[in-house]
Amino acid sequence: MLARPGLPCFDYVRATSPEDASTLLLENGFAARLLMGGTDLFPRMRDGLLRPHLVVDVKGVPGLRDIGYDTHDGLLIGAAVSLNVVACHPDVQEHYPLLVEAANSVASYQVRNRATLGGNLCNASPAADMAPAALCLDAQVELYGAAGYRRVPVVDFFLGPGRTALEPGELLVAIRFPAPRAGSHGRYIKLGRNRAGDLAIVGVAVYGYPDAANRDSGYRFRIALASVAPVPMRSPAAEEAAAQSPLAGDWLQATADAAAESASPIDDVRASAVYRREMVRTLVLRGLRYVSAKLSRPEGGWGVGRGQEGA
């Protein structure tokens, strides 16, 4: 491997407000890059994939490193909050364990001290580990740009590999998670080439909760996948299969099959498309079994949801 000469030259500026950051981005166009943790930006700059003349650090923008939780409004995480801070926050641990599990699956402890939730979403990697959890939890991203603030459901934020709904001059300010659903449980299962520290070959998040309105089974599930499509995705077909009556047949297998069918994986250096699709099937099954057990939903019988309808 070639010796690396360090980072190419650039100017560095600390933005003081979202307006300030937005103006700097607009004035400098493609010559400017936003800096949060730098764990993705700096390696890409060093490899010559990105050559910004100006790096705009937004870690000092008020609110971007804050976490707030409220039983009614839910969770608000500043875009530049590090993944370790997310994973160690008592409110996140208590009410959003799925986020904790996803955050702890990213790279290493050192990297998680710098890497941010906002950065993980803005890089829009198909393999983004925080994306399946954010999709399952109905997250919304709060964006600021020349036209002011706007909120976008995270499901509409990812447009393609490395592409997001961010307009020129717009930045991600915070990520909102609605109050958790009563009795919900979730699981993020990441398959890498080794047990830890690697990018996901396949990432699967399963999230389930009792829902008396679903008269077929008394439960609802969210199923989201990473690294098996151009963008992190939810699988509506799998969610539909998971909501059906257990009397309709093997709902677990039907859900896993639907999830595998909905993926559109590619062959790359880390795995083949065929392998990825099979792993979606396997991991969705595993995630469903885990979440069902937590929900005390019998795999083959009626759920407890029926009995709870009056409650």
Add this chain to the structure above:
Amino acid sequence: MNKQTISVTVNGAPERLEVEASLTLLQMLRERLALTGTKNGCEAGECGACTVLMDGEPVNACLVLAVEADGCEVLTVEGLAPSGQLSALQAAFSEHNAVQCGFCTPGMLISAYALLKRNAHPTEPQIREALVGNLCRCTGYVRIIEAVQAASGERG
């Protein structure tokens, strides 16, 4: 406007430096302050050879700009033995033959030091998890884990 003056405390000593924006914390430590204990491995946050503590938390110094460390406290492997006397953790590495070529050792020590600070008696899985970001190309992981266990007083 490329250069900025920063104030940073390194191993307890206040430093004032004029740095280029593109200078990494790793380059600053090794090339400006001659603290070459911190190693330059992959420069991509994969290997952990450059792990240092920044305000008490381990980070990859290759992924932090010197200007980002402005106002921070940095601890490098040199700071683990300020008087030249090995710390208990370092002595455990030596005693348990946890050092082979030695290139990963400074980063391993800093990650282990940070782990023991937040969890005085980690389990073996917790030690492994804390060291995920520190690669040993000699593959001498077992002895490194034994050394951390010994230093934590869980064993020997």
